[in-house]
Amino acid sequence: MRSLKKRKRTGSKLNQLRSTFFIIFACLVVPVCLVFGAEFIQRGNLQEAMAWLLQNPMLFAMNAILDLLIFLLIYALAGALLPAVALTMLLLCTMSLISYFKLKLIGEPFFPWDIFLNKESIDIVPLVANRSNLLPIGVIFGMFVVLVVLSFRLPRLGLRLKTRAIVGLLAIYAVYAFGVNAPWASRVMDRMGANEIVWNQSENYGNNGISLAFMMNVKNAIVQKPAGYDESMMEGIAGKLKGQANIQTASANLDPFNGVQPNVIFIMSEAFWDPTLLPNVTFSEDPLPTVHRLQQESTSGYLLSPQFGGGTSNVEYEVLTGHSMSFLPAGSVPYQQYLSKVTPSLAGYFQEKGYKSMAIHSYEGWFWNRENVYKEMGFESFKSKEQFSNPQYKGAFISDDEVANSIIEQVDNTDIPMFIYGVTMQNHGPYDDNRYESNPIQIEGDLTVEARNTLETYTQGIQDADASLQKLMDHFAETEEPTVIVFYGDHLPMLGYDYDVYTQTGFIQTAKSGQWSLDELKQMHSVPFVTWSNVDLPQEQLPVLSNSFLGAYMLKQMGMELPETLAYNEELSRKMPAMLRNLVVDADLNLTTAVPDALAADVEQYRQLQYDSLFGKQYLAKYMDSKYLQPTVAANYNQEFTEFGSSADNVEEDLAESVKAGKEISQ
Known part of the structure; x- marks a missing residue:
């Protein structure tokens, strides 16, 4: 009996070690793969992505750190490894794909404030909806689906609730610090070779990498008060x-x-x-x-x-x-x-x-x-x-x-x-x-x-x-x-x-x-x-x-x-x-x-x-x-055009009701 219990304890420890090993392995490998994949998508060229990686290893590492923080935050929220990998991949690759299309179309990358352009994003759909562009979109979505399916067949590799809370809070703090350019975060980015080029954002993203450049722009969402303004x-x-x-x-x-x-x-x-x-x-x-x-x-x-x-x-x-x-x-x-x-x-x-x-x-x-x-x-x-x-x-x-x-x-x-x-x-x-x-x-x-x-x-x-x-x-x-x-x-x-x-x-x-x-x-x-x-x-x-x-x-x-x-x-x-x-x-x-x-x-x-x-x-x-x-x-304001309602649907409904009543309607 003791031998059986001992074997169970040994097996349990081995499983825990395996889980820990796979989690650590994922934390090391996933961000690296995501950085390379995101740069490949944004640049649209494998050779350019490789050249940037080899010429800027410290900036590559800085982007990997940022991607790791995003991955850990999503991992803490999702509670399971593969779903977290799938969601992080979908998020970062989608961001890179949007940046690729924006650079191709108007010479500007994806900015933090673009997230708030909800209905306006429809305007870009006709510009990218062709067969050649649908292929990378399909590949990204397909990889996401595969990872989700695998998550049902492979071990969850989850974290304990307390660990999830600690990891999530630390990730939020670090992301916030890099986003607002806190002193310690600024020193880290400086040592890694980050050089923000505010006046030329296409060059900024090309030199620093998409994750780092995007993060450096977060603070720019708040317009700073000019010196001496009072x-x-x-x-x-x-x-x-x-x-x-x-x-x-x-x-x-x-x-x-x-x-x-x-x-x-x-x-x-x-x-x-x-x-x-x-x-x-x-x-x-x-x-x-x-x-x-x-x-x-x-x-x-x-x-x-x-x-x-x-x-x-x-x-x-x-x-x-x-x-x-x-x-x-x-x-x-x-x-x-x-x-x-x-x-x-x-x-x-x-x-x-x-x-x-x-x-x-x-x-x-x-x-x-x-x-x-x-x-x-x-x-x-x-x-x-x-x-x-x-x-x-x-x-x-x-x-x-x-x-x-x-x-x-x-x-x-x-x-x-x-x-x-x-x-x-x-x-x-x-x-x-x-x-x-x-x-x-x-x-x-x-x-x-x-x-x-x-x-x-x-x-x-x-x-x-x-x-x-x-x-x-x-x-x-x-x-x-x-x-x-x-x-x-x-x-x-x-x-x-x-x-x-x-x-x-x-x-x-x-x-x-x-x-x-x-x-x-x-x-x-x-x-x-x-x-x-x-x-x-x-x-x-x-x-x-x-x-x-x-x-x-x-x-x-x-x-x-x-x-x-x-x-x-x-x-x-x-x-x-x-x-x-x-x-x-x-x-x-x-x-x-x-x-x-x-x-x-x-x-x-x-x-x-x-x-x-x-x-x-x-x-x-x-x-x-x-x-x-x-x-x-x-x-x-706009009284002459809002008599029948503010939307086209309301106008049509009011017109229909008025015609039914035998009224003469004019817009």
Whole structure:
């Protein structure tokens, strides 16, 4: 009997030793495999993943430590080894796959704040849903299923409840410490060779590895208070700005509209750009006759967009608020993350001047949280896709011509002057879908068949956008109601993976954005803008201008009073016309990667003003008697479009009920 008990105890100890051995083995091997697998997925190339591993063994180890912490946390929660391996693999590989697609499409990796883009993530599905892309997705899911099935057939290799609690809490503490850059965690990362490259996130992820770069970005989700920001500093800035706004007009006595308030229409055309700028290709006809004519006849130029291939709302944010994305974390989305209170904007400015401020966008109102943000910006109304009645579609989206019709209808049916901020959708990517029955403009050049089809589809879209602009011009020229139109694109189009069309034509020399020259970086972010008015305005050609300076610039061109902060924008734009996170253009059009010393104080004041408005305590408004800095929400916000409910489903239900009752319904 004793011998039997002894054998059982011995067997039990052996089992415990085996379990401990396998758990330790998994803790050593699984993170290493996950790091290599994640880097292989994100880079899309086995050779590049191997080269990074061999050249950066310490960074590889640092990524493995972080993956180990994630694995231990999931292990503590799951309570069994194989399910924890399966869940950790699914999490990290999915993150790497998303980063791979984002880098391919728009040159940006996966950021911590992307997790909060819930419905907006649907927007990327058409871009990745093809057979070649479904293979890695299927492989990852298949491996997950295999591990889950094996977990039912193999020993659980679980941890005791007390051990799980200790391991889980330690893992949470360590992950938190690395995420917020605690002193001890910072020392560990420094010794392992981590070098954060905030201004170039594709290079940041490429050099440091996805897990480490992602973790270093966690702290960037919280925008740090600028050095010296407090009430006394803002009081001092307020003193400098007082009296400055009223003189920031094109001329001290300029009144081109003879006391009449003009309609002001901003149209941000989806992915609008000039493809005739591509070298080594020819077009059978000019796709942009209206824009090219306006570039010769009226104020026009190029806007330096903070985005490429996507992120439309960030361009809206810059134009409407006068703020710069350069002071916010790379890849962040203010509409989703920061704008949760009443914010000074062009919409509120015009509303306060007696205008009706309206936003028109031919897509769902929830997208990028517009239906809430526009309210906080002071718009009176927002007409989204849900409020278009039987619109014409071109491809998958409402046509640009339909948006032009809507703008005309709104202006003609409104007795007071209007500020309209219109956003189109027709020419949204991808462009490999052959969305039109035919592409009348033929393109010649040394391009692959796929690249030519992509470019021809895109070109048909911008030709339609150009025609919609001409339609607006013709209408307001005929009505003679004083009107100003500002027409521009939000960003360059994503023409294939890895900037395919741009590299094939020689517009840029490499698909690696981290290796672009400053000139290439500038041209990959420069979109054309043109203006038109049925009243003579000063004419000027602008080689480059930041989106954040456009509002102030146009108010000056129209001879309108500039609020204090926009007056400062206008003044700064004459010293530094444009700025991205990693590109600054000075008044002499010199390009630098960082703000020159001569402009540092001016840019820092710009940062302080933005922080005070967006994150701070609005000290500036306290020391300035400015209605612009003390905005309010329109009391009747969107009342005209919410009579039947806020969603398309509610509209349809109410319409059906009204028709049944014999009522005449109009939207």
